[in-house]
Amino acid sequence: MAAILEMRGITKTFPGVKALDNVNLKVEPGEIHALVGENGAGKSTLMKVLSGVYPFGSYEGEIFYEGQLSKFRDIAESEHVGIIIIHQELALVPLLSIAENIFLGNETSRFGVIDWDQAFARTRDLLKTVGLDENPETLITNIGVGKQQLVEIAKALSKKVKLLILDEPTASLSEKDSDALLSLLLNFKKQGISSILISHKLNEISKVADQITILRDGTTVETLNCHTTEINEDRIIQGMVGRDMAHRYPPRTPKIGETLLEVKSWNAHHHLHADRLVVKNINFTVRKGEIVGIAGLMGSGRTELAMSIFGRAYGQGISGTVRMNGKDADVSTINKAIEAGIAYVTEDRKQLGLVLDENITKNTTLANLPGVSTAMVIDEDKEYGVASDYRTKMRIRSFGVAQQTVNLSGGNQQKVVLSKWLFTEPQILILDEPTRGIDVGAKYEIYAIINELADQGRGVLMISSEMPELLGMCDRIYVMNEGKFVGEFPAAEASQETIMRAIMRSKELH
Known part of the structure; x- marks a missing residue:
């Protein structure tokens, strides 16, 4: 049987950075294919190329979907053929109902008027499929993150999904909710739906994946067949980081006062x-x-x-x-x-820890502006010096301190948050x-x-x-x-x- 998806020689370059370099990915029909790699390895970039966020012409290489050469110019085109991506930051509107969110932009209508009876009936069916027993009129803000994730999947099903892409779907979920979501993926597999699962939780990947493709520094390291190769976390980690991670925690001799x-x-x-x-x-x-x-x-x-x-x-x-x-x-x-x-590094770095649209410099000095000011005026040279010093000390990977934090990988964003609070000298x-x-x-x-x-x-x-x-x-x-x-x-x-x-x-x- 032909692969449902084949990405060949995908190369994507941003100013000064080659994010993807000749990456290959092949997904078979009805399989769960895990995509793993360190932050900044290129996983999300590859999926944005696939889904049309980065349109045809902005990258090199070829995408074959269901045997056809595909040239997606935006998300609408990839969704039209059944490729649905669910991002780590859920794209739901909190003050709209479950039904309104599921059919937003894809409304069920008769003669140009929304048919709410049909919308609610279809929502109930979709919720039942994903194992949710909620009223379609319930507001998204009134259900937990685990249930919101299932609503996103129900929304994907409403669009006749054939290839479901999940980017860190269990990052904010409890163990119980994570298990429920993984069971759902296994059910989809029985129905012939293919899934690409991006996750840092290697134990979850080992449970459900048929194949695992490992990316490192924007290149394909290898693809492991979970049915013919003995898979364990150490084996995956070695491919991801290029070294043995037997010691996952750096050694330390405590000196407690x-x-x-x-x-x-x-x-x-x-x-x-x-x-x-x-x-x-x-x-x-x-x-x-x-x-x-x-x-x-x-x-x-x-x-x-x-x-x-x-x-x-x-x-x-x-x-x-x-x-x-x-x-x-x-x-x-x-x-x-x-x-x-006292300093507090929040669990929610994107919403509460950083100003994502600002650069590394502004974020680093944000909690201690007096430390880079003279007579209550910010000294930009001093600010640049402080940010550069922390970038070196914290080993932040970026093209400079002028780079916007939104464009950094998760690990490097976390280092910027740590830098911000360390500059307060707690x-x-x-x-x-x-x-x-x-x-x-x-x-x-x-x-x-x-x-x-x-x-x-x-x-x-x-x-x-x-x-x-x-x-x-x-x-x-x-x-x-x-x-x-x-x-x-x-x-x-x-x-x-x-x-x-x-x-x-x-x-x-x-």
């Missing part, structure tokens, strides 16, 4: 519902040179805790005390928290999901930076949904569930089992 941060009797109520306590009587410490982790399931209150401490950026009715170096610290506003020596750095959505190679570099900060005597508080990451990086781990700390383990006693046991035991007590 006296207590740096102390939080006592900390409480915070929901930012909208004042009667809901989301952070409940939390007590913890972080010492100089120590990396302290907070483990917990999604919704356990970890982010709310971090943001409420950082200048009351989240919540209301906040109470408790924060001490830095043995003295009470005023953290009542973000500026005062920064002055007290004593305590709170990292919320510091490696979410970035590849194993970039993760290693971020880990090395975190270790360097601890070695300088700073304290690091690290929130992560990836337990192996916490176990590999932290000196001590607190476990949080339903707004409370329900366990604390030194590194030597911590394991995935002990952490999950603490969470489950606390659930039984409720």
Whole structure:
């Protein structure tokens, strides 16, 4: 049987950068084909070429779809033949209903008037197909991210999808939602629908992929057949980064000093519902040179805790005390928290961590403008010097500090966010999901930076949904569930089992 898709010799060049260099990709009918590689390897660029975001004529090479040479000039043309791409940032309108989103731009109408009865009936059928039991009139803003992802897939099905492209579909999903989505892909496979799955979660890829194509630095490294080749994460990682990643976490000998941060009797109520306590009587410490982790399931209150401490950026009715170096610290506003020596790296770098349309320079100095100003006027030479210095220190891959951050890979964007907060010279750095959505190679570099900060005597508080990451990086781990700390383990006693046991035991007590 002929391949449903064959991309031959695809080369795509931007000013000063060759993003793709003679890339080849072949997808068989009814298969799940995984596309993996470090951030900046060219995965998303290749899919934009395929879907017409980068139109025919803007790249070199050929695309054969269902045996025909294809010259897509925009997304509408690729969608017309059944190629549907679902991006990591979902393209749904929050204040429209599920039905309105599914048929937006593809409305069901009679005599030029939208036929709502048909739209709702078709929506119910599509939702049933993807395993969602929601009212078609429910607003997107009122359903969770996992369900929104399924609505995007239902929308793809409404367009008679033959080749479904999913770019990091499980990056923001819980384990349960991720499993449901992967099961859905396997069902589509039975129906003859092909899928291209881009993901950094190699365990998920190993579960469902028929073939895996590895990209590195804009070129095709190899394609692995999962049915004839023994596939494991180390094998994939070696292809992605070009080296053995047996040691996924850089070695470190902790040099832990006296207590740096102390939080006592900390409480915070929901930012909208004042009667809901989301952070409940939390007590913890972080010492100089120590990396302290907070483990917990999604919704356990970890982010709310971090943001409420950082200048009351989240919540209301906040109470408790924060001490830095043995003295009470005023953290009542973000500026005062920064002055007290606390920095917070958000889990949502694109929405809250960066001004994407600004360049690296502006983003690097944003949280400490007095540091690059003279008489309250920004000194552009000083600003350029600071940004260039951090670009070198943090090993940010870009053509210069004038490059817009929106054009950087996820790992390099994360390094810019870290640079921004390091320029405030914090004593305590709170990292919320510091490696979410970035590849194993970039993760290693971020880990090395975190270790360097601890070695300088700073304290690091690290929130992560990836337990192996916490176990590999932290000196001590607190476990949080339903707004409370329900366990604390030194590194030597911590394991995935002990952490999950603490969470489950606390659930039984409720």
